[in-house]
Amino acid sequence: MQFICLIYNAEDNGPQPGTDEFGPYMQAYADYTQEVQDAGVMVGGEALQPIATATTVSVRDGKTELMDGPFAETKEQLGGYYILDCKDLDEALKYAAKIPDAKYGRVEVRPVMVFD
Amino acid sequence: MLSPVDVSAQIARLIREDWGRILSALVSSTGNYALAEDSLQDAVVSALEVWPKKGIPINPDAWLITVARRKALDRIRRGETADRKSGELALWLEQHRADPEDRDMVIPDHRLELMFTCCHPALEEKSQVALTLRALGGLTTDEIARAFLDKRAAMAARLTRAKKKLAGAGIAFKLPEPEDLHTRTDAVLRVIYLIFTEGCHASSGQMMREELVQEAIRLGRILTGLLPDHAETRGLLALMLLSDSRRLTRRGADGSFVPLDAQNRARWDQARIREGIALTKSALGAGAAGPYALQAAISAVHAEAPSFADTDWPQIVALYDLLYRAQPNPVLRVNQAVALSYADGPQAGLDLLTRIEGEGRLQSYQPFHACRADLLARLGRLDDATQNYRAAIALSQAPEEAAFLEKRMDALNGP
Numbered sequence: 001m002q003f004i005c006l007i008y009n010a011e012d013n014g015p016q017p018g019t020d021e022f023g024p025y026m027q028a029y030a031d032y033t034q035e036v037q038d039a040g041v042m043v044g045g046e047a048l049q050p051i052a053t054a055t056t057v058s059v060r061d062g063k064t065e066l067m068d069g070p071f072a073e074t075k076e077q078l079g080g081y082y083i084l085d086c087k088d089l090d091e092a093l094k095y096a097a098k099i100p101d102a103k104y105g106r107v108e109v110r111p112v113m114v115f116d
Numbered sequence: 117m118l119s120p121v122d123v124s125a126q127i128a129r130l131i132r133e134d135w136g137r138i139l140s141a142l143v144s145s146t147g148n149y150a151l152a153e154d155s156l157q158d159a160v161v162s163a164l165e166v167w168p169k170k171g172i173p174i175n176p177d178a179w180l181i182t183v184a185r186r187k188a189l190d191r192i193r194r195g196e197t198a199d200r201k202s203g204e205l206a207l208w209l210e211q212h213r214a215d216p217e218d219r220d221m222v223i224p225d226h227r228l229e230l231m232f233t234c235c236h237p238a239l240e241e242k243s244q245v246a247l248t249l250r251a252l253g254g255l256t257t258d259e260i261a262r263a264f265l266d267k268r269a270a271m272a273a274r275l276t277r278a279k280k281k282l283a284g285a286g287i288a289f290k291l292p293e294p295e296d297l298h299t300r301t302d303a304v305l306r307v308i309y310l311i312f313t314e315g316c317h318a319s320s321g322q323m324m325r326e327e328l329v330q331e332a333i334r335l336g337r338i339l340t341g342l343l344p345d346h347a348e349t350r351g352l353l354a355l356m357l358l359s360d361s362r363r364l365t366r367r368g369a370d371g372s373f374v375p376l377d378a379q380n381r382a383r384w385d386q387a388r389i390r391e392g393i394a395l396t397k398s399a400l401g402a403g404a405a406g407p408y409a410l411q412a413a414i415s416a417v418h419a420e421a422p423s424f425a426d427t428d429w430p431q432i433v434a435l436y437d438l439l440y441r442a443q444p445n446p447v448l449r450v451n452q453a454v455a456l457s458y459a460d461g462p463q464a465g466l467d468l469l470t471r472i473e474g475e476g477r478l479q480s481y482q483p484f485h486a487c488r489a490d491l492l493a494r495l496g497r498l499d500d501a502t503q504n505y506r507a508a509i510a511l512s513q514a515p516e517e518a519a520f521l522e523k524r525m526d527a528l529n530g531p
Contacts, residue, residue: 001286003286086286087288088286088287088288088290089236089238089285089286089287089288090287090288090292090293090296092286093238110285111284111285111286
């Protein structure tokens with residue numbers, strides 16, 4: 001069963017580019033991705049550009065409306081995700097806990113809907 | 117010949133006793149908690165109709181599970197389940213039709229898996245408690261709502277939400293992985309203990325809440341049977357039994373709180389005490405004692421004491437040290453100060469309270485002030501005692517507590 005791990009963090013929280021911690025942080029992501037690939041559970045996953053690049057789209061009465069910025073003005077924003085194929089929630093939660101940002105932000109785990 | 121009332125009471129008792137085991141077997145075979153629970157409920161409704169007329173079957177469990185499986189099949193055929201595997205499941209149920217009068221049918225026991233599922237940490241704690249009472253205790257939504265002084269609709273919504281999560285979130289119906297067994301068992305014990313303490317807080321007349329105590333003890337017994345090697349499970353059961361042994365003496369005829377030193381020890385439940393002490397000994401003998409076993413041990417020392425004055429207070433002080441090491445909570449030190457005041461005198465207890473007064477949030481903890489008031493009173497410092505009683509009364513949440521403290525305070529200036 002597939003689970004998506006949505007990685008939420010405030011952009012100014014955790015290791016920042018240009019600091020000594022940033023290199024090991026990026027390495028931790030590379031190691032983690034390698035681990036889930038080797039375990040055969042990795043389905044996909046990407047990091048996202050910062051929220052400054054976000055545009056929110058909605059269509060009302062046939063008219064497309066654009067908004068500069070993310071859809072919700074919360075401190076913690078979606079920064080990336082993994083989709084993992086695990087045998088159950090317990091296994092998915094274990095892998096989610098190993099995502100480097102779980103230490104700084106939060107990871108929301110949800111099963112992916114399956115349609116017949 | 118039994119009267120119809122006796123028959124329905126007997127049926128209700130039978131169903132309550134067997135509910136958890138049958139439900140666990142149904143969840144295990146259908147892999148769908150909500151379907152299993154609804155179908156078993158259907159079977160119970162049938163039983164309440166059929167059994168008073170035709171008599172209770174020789175193997176009531178076989179009757180219930182067989183009828184429940186048929187009801188599950190009906191529900192799937194009516195398209196009530198959105199389960200992707202409902203086709204396979206219908207086929208399985210079709211192939212496993214059985215005779216409800218089968219007297220030799222053996223129903224597998226999956227209650228342990230059911231307990232771990234209901235107490236899964238991905239569920240909110242209160243939902244874990246509600247689901248455990250529903251699934252293992254066989255309590256109805258109404259009964260659970262009444263026990264927790266909740267509105268029925270709110271409790272129903274909570275249970276529905278929890279069942280949706282069980283169905284969709286990928287929570288497997290299985291025993292935890294060996295590396296998780298310890299923490300997951302702790303979660304089950306915590307849920308059982310929460311049920312117990314909730315029942316202990318019932319004021320008299322709140323029948324459903326008082327029943328939670330007996331329900332928690334029953335769940336503790338089941339878990340002890342399922343995990344015979346787990347010392348803390350025995351420790352928890354011992355703690356609940358020993359505490360329950362004093363249930364009748366804890367309140368006066370008028371419902372007022374009666375402290376340990378004023379309780380009529382002759383009325384303590386000796387059967388509960390014997391069982392509790394035996395379990396405590398076996399839980400303590402199994403290596404490093406956990407918090408439940410240590411609390412049970414403290415309760416056992418009280419249970420064994422012929423009178424309040426003849427209590428082995430130094431032993432209790434020592435047990436609190438061990439408990440504090442396992443669970444560093446300043447509240448424990450307050451309890452220890454009481455024991456210390458009887459072992460080494462009120463000044464020793466007061467010194468301990470002075471040492472810890474800055475810790476945690478003791479300043480807003482009612483028993484801290486009540487304890488200090490009592491120690492000051494015993495030292496003859498009546499004005500200081502009165503001041504502390506006032507602080508304790510202001511922090512009391514239950515009116516009986518406040519009334520008890522006021523009586524103590526008034527007695528300071530008495531004859």
